[in-house]
Amino acid sequence: MTEVRIEGLVKTYGSAFALDNVSLTFPHGSFFGLLGPSGSGKTTLLRAIAGFVVPDQGRVFFDGEPVEALAVEDREIGMVFQNYALFPNMTVAQNVAFGLAVRKVSAADQKRRVAEVLDLVQLGDFGRRKPHELSGGQRQRVAMARAIVTRPRVLLLDEPLSALDRSLRVDMQIELKRIQREVGITTIFVTHDQEEALTLSDQIGILKAGKLIRHGAPLEVYENPRDAFTARFLGEANLFEVLSSSNGYHLADGTKIEALPSTHGDMLAIRPEHLVVSVTEPAQGPRLRATLIQRIFAGAIGSCVIDWQGHPLKATGRYQEFSTLPDQGPVWLSWSPDQARWVSQ
Structure with missing residues (x-):
């Protein structure tokens, strides 16, 4: 389990601040929800941690070690995107194994680890299917399996449930939390859905116009909002x-x-x-x-x-x-x- 710490992250696009001096610690093994309105900086922060965005200022640490100089592929990150980004021409098993193949893991180890994670996400019998043969919830679980099969230090989730209908989204919230608890990976979760953040997260952080407005345990932030924006936005x-x-x-x-x-x-x-x-x-x-x-x-x-x-x-x-x-x-x-x-x- 990895502690992620960011210090003084700044990212501008022209004169607009996407991140405005954001500092935050994501504890070992936590499920941390980042929420805020559109344009608040949630996804930019996630991408800065992953290495897809280079901040203008600030530092990113994994277990106290700076990682800004590391390429994306060297940060040992697992990511799940809003659209799942599955390869339509590959089977479920091939999609899940993709990251292992890139890392030149042996065929035998690939087969074993793919079977393990498909069982974990309750898709053990779906390895031969193609993405178009799956429901939205099943595709989401395949994306999760692909993200964790490489045993990443940190799991980053960018609105992974937003494409699902409400009833399925509620079911998948339970599944996401179960999977995260079983694997114990530090997970940072971006959402605009306040109820989703309260349901899933051990800790939450609220962003507004690139600034970190408030962070803490969900119940504490909900019951003691301190400012009108937090009171209205969180519930x-x-x-x-x-x-x-x-x-x-x-x-x-x-x-x-x-x-x-x-x-x-x-x-x-x-x-x-x-x-x-x-x-x-x-x-x-x-x-x-x-x-x-x-x-x-x-x-x-x-x-x-x-x-x-x-x-x-x-x-x-x-x-x-x-x-x-x-x-x-x-x-x-x-x-x-x-x-x-x-x-x-």
Whole structure:
């Protein structure tokens, strides 16, 4: 298992920063998710680690050893791309063995190692098939097998599940995590799908316009976003501007907000699952008068679309909890103060 460390990576294209002084450590054997909107620098960072992109500044280390001078083929990297990049004229076994053949591994060892990884990805009986005879999920597993059969130090995944439909994507998330745990390879995973990153990753890093905005354990980053961008990008958040006066902190309608010892920022973020909707006024705690616009049924989980002072808000929970609410009309919103987070804009 290999620790990957990057220090002060900078990459520009013209006057635009693709990477803007990014430093980050990917721990040994971790599954690390990189996420951010389009153009945030995720793929550029991945390609810089692989050696496909040469940074203008900065260093890349594998287990403390600099690798910038190494060619792509000498970095011992396995990669899986969005389109899988399988050779259509080759069988599954030949596709998987390609990297071994390039490295001049003996035919006997090729056969043994290909059989091992095809069993690992649960395609042991598919070696003679061609890519066009496989489903999308099976092609994705072939690409994974090809990437790990060479026993790389680091596995890089660039949106490998984005071409799959939702139900298959969920199944493959489970498969990806299982395979990564079994082989123990340090894995860096690029995705724009927040739910996917939360599901798969031991650690996550959020990029915006080439800058690393936040990184850490998924639960920690989700529950303590620190800034409005992270709160909105990683899941959903209701954001309230907080005003200050001689009487303390309050919202636009005058609702008093308690300042916590760790207070920082100028907005309050409340996740939809922490916003309580009721017909009667709560007896205590912060509460707002608002208007219920719509109740949405989505199986066991439901949501409410709410208007407060012209701002759209959202509450989520078990649909049964919302069944006593009117379809539309005046409601009360409340939350526990310890579930609200102060964030900067």
